[in-house]
Amino acid sequence: MSWSDARDLLRLWREDNERKSQDVVNLWETILSKNIFKLGDERLLVLEQVCLASLDTNRLDIADKCLQSLAAEFPSSLRVRKLQALKLETLEKYDEALELLDSIIKRDETNAAPRKRRVAILRAKGKHSEAIKELTDYLKKFMSDQEGWQELCDLYLLEQDYARAAFCMEELILHNPHNHLIHQRYADIRYTQGGFENIELARAHYSLAFKLNPSSIRALYGIFLCATNIAVSPKATSPKRKEATKLANWVIKELSKRQERQNVEDSQVAALEGLISSVQLAASA
Amino acid sequence: MADMKLSVRAYSKIILHAAKYPHCAVNGVLLAEDPKSKDSKKGKGLYITDAIPLFHICLQVTPMAEIALTQIDHMASNSGLIIAGYYLANENIKDVGIERAGPRIAEKIAENYSNAYLIVVDNQHLTLNMDSFAIVVSQYVDGKWKTKERSSYTVEKNALDVVAGLLQQRAYDELVDFDNHLDNISLSWKNPHFNKLVEDLAETFGDQ
Numbered sequence: 226m227s228w229s230d231a232r233d234l235l236r237l238w239r240e241d242n243e244r245k246s247q248d249v250v251n252l253w254e255t256i257l258s259k260n261i262f263k264l265g266d267e268r269l270l271v272l273e274q275v276c277l278a279s280l281d282t283n284r285l286d287i288a289d290k291c292l293q294s295l296a297a298e299f300p301s302s303l304r305v306r307k308l309q310a311l312k313l314e315t316l317e318k319y320d321e322a323l324e325l326l327d328s329i330i331k332r333d334e335t336n337a338a339p340r341k342r343r344v345a346i347l348r349a350k351g352k353h354s355e356a357i358k359e360l361t362d363y364l365k366k367f368m369s370d371q372e373g374w375q376e377l378c379d380l381y382l383l384e385q386d387y388a389r390a391a392f393c394m395e396e397l398i399l400h401n402p403h404n405h406l407i408h409q410r411y412a413d414i415r416y417t418q419g420g421f422e423n424i425e426l427a428r429a430h431y432s433l434a435f436k437l438n439p440s441s442i443r444a445l446y447g448i449f450l451c452a453t454n455i456a457v458s459p460k461a462t463s464p465k466r467k468e469a470t471k472l473a474n475w476v477i478k479e480l481s482k483r484q485e486r487q488n489v490e491d492s493q494v495a496a497l498e499g500l501i502s503s504v505q506l507a508a509s510a
Numbered sequence: 511m512a513d514m515k516l517s518v519r520a521y522s523k524i525i526l527h528a529a530k531y532p533h534c535a536v537n538g539v540l541l542a543e544d545p546k547s548k549d550s551k552k553g554k555g556l557y558i559t560d561a562i563p564l565f566h567i568c569l570q571v572t573p574m575a576e577i578a579l580t581q582i583d584h585m586a587s588n589s590g591l592i593i594a595g596y597y598l599a600n601e602n603i604k605d606v607g608i609e610r611a612g613p614r615i616a617e618k619i620a621e622n623y624s625n626a627y628l629i630v631v632d633n634q635h636l637t638l639n640m641d642s643f644a645i646v647v648s649q650y651v652d653g654k655w656k657t658k659e660r661s662s663y664t665v666e667k668n669a670l671d672v673v674a675g676l677l678q679q680r681a682y683d684e685l686v687d688f689d690n691h692l693d694n695i696s697l698s699w700k701n702p703h704f705n706k707l708v709e710d711l712a713e714t715f716g717d718q
Contacts, residue, residue, distance in 0.1 A: 244533065281533075349602070351602050351604065351605060379568075382568065382570040382571070383570065383610050385570060385609075410568070410571075412573075413568070413571035413572075413573055413574070414571055416571070416572065416573045417570070417571045417572045417573070427573075442692050442693075442695055443574060443692050446573065446574065446577045446692075447573050450573050450576060450577065483695060484695060487695055487696040496580050496581040496583070496584035496585075497577075497580065497581075
């Protein structure tokens with residue numbers, strides 16, 4: 226592979242925010258470290274990317290070199306200081322890292338990144354409730370930070386606080402009404418909470434996720450589960466039950482179609498058909 | 511005499527699933543030979559032959575887990591196996607508890623098989639050389655998960671060498687979990703290709 230191919234690959238991973246740390250480090254060692262000055266303006270971005278990847282893969286030798294180059298270039302940069310705090314995190318020197326981050330926050334109150342690193346450190350220490358508190362304070366100031374809402378949702382799920390996790394997902398839906406993944410995750414949370422209203426809500430969002438992305442298998446399975454649940458629920462009226470049973474049958478057909486298209490063996494559908502027959506017995510009762 | 515024996519295949523899949531997603535929590539189910547089937551040898555304890563890796567994305571929500579368990583149950587009963595346990599690896603390196611990663615699934619499995627096993631990966635003992643077994647085994651007794659002593663279970667011979675070999679080859683890229691399957695249904699969560707890799711490597715270590 227030539228150095229320009231490697232550079233393009235790194236750029237692609239940077240833009241897609243992919244965490245291919247081992248691959249980045251390999252590319253750096255084999256190709257890019259010798260050709261670093263051919264990269265022009267991208268050199269600094271690549272140095273930052275390689276620094277993060279090497280911290281991820283415990284290659285502190287590479288991380289040190291990158292940090293030295295970056296610090297030489299920008300001696301008083303807060304962005305470089307944040308990377309130094311990250312290195313302290315890697316070494317599990319959490320208190321020193323927190324001190325460094327606090328100093329960055331003092332220098333620039335509007336800088337979101339060190340505040341988020343503080344939350345990450347609390348999560349790494351296993352202090353989830355403190356991380357949640359810190360993150361909610363952060364989100365009161367930086368309300369439109371979607372990454373923050375996503376992280377808060379994850380933290381609430383870890384603490385099994387499904388109601389608040391659903392609220393975070395609702396915020397994300399407001400920001401991104403056309404993102405099928407958010408609707409699907411919201412539906413997952415509602416389904417997990419259980420109860421007739423939640424399952425109907427889950428079904429609505431799974432259907433929307435499927436409409437936004439017809440190749441989403443998770444959305445299809447989600448519709449199936451909600452439909453089977455509604456069909457046997459004592460709270461559902463008879464027309465709703467019939468509709469739900471029809472929906473479940475439709476999902477099975479869709480799944481079979483997709484499996485045929487991809488030449489997959491059909492044991493998956495057979496298992497679901499077992500579920501459906503038990504549903505039909507119950508719905509007709 | 512050991513109450514439980516863990517096969518090379520099951521142990522490899524557990525460890526490699528954790529290694530594939532070092533930044534996530536992962537979970538999966540354990541399949542064992544049905545003790546009630548005619549072929550199994552009576553009185554030799556539970557033989558866990560296989561592990562099915564489930565998820566690495568969001569372990570706390572249940573719908574995909576329900577689908578997975580339905581399909582695995584269907585496949586297991588057609589192959590003389592039962593879902594006998596659950597394994598998980600937490601995202602935090604020091605965490606060996608089960609509250610964070612899907613305790614509901616573990617309890618559901620225990621409902622169907624009363625003495626279900628729970629294997630938690632001990633992240634701090636995961637190394638490329640695999641000097642010791644990086645797992646903590648518990649069993650469901652009287653409504654609680656009781657940790658089992660090392661002497662109460664055995665792992666099939668050569669397991670450590672096989673896993674070290676697989677890790678160094680980066681064989682975890684070939685391992686398919688249920689999340690991978692949901693993203694691309696042509697990938698099979700039964701992992702026939704990976705199972706073959708394990709078998710081939712185990713053979714090279716021979717009958718030491």
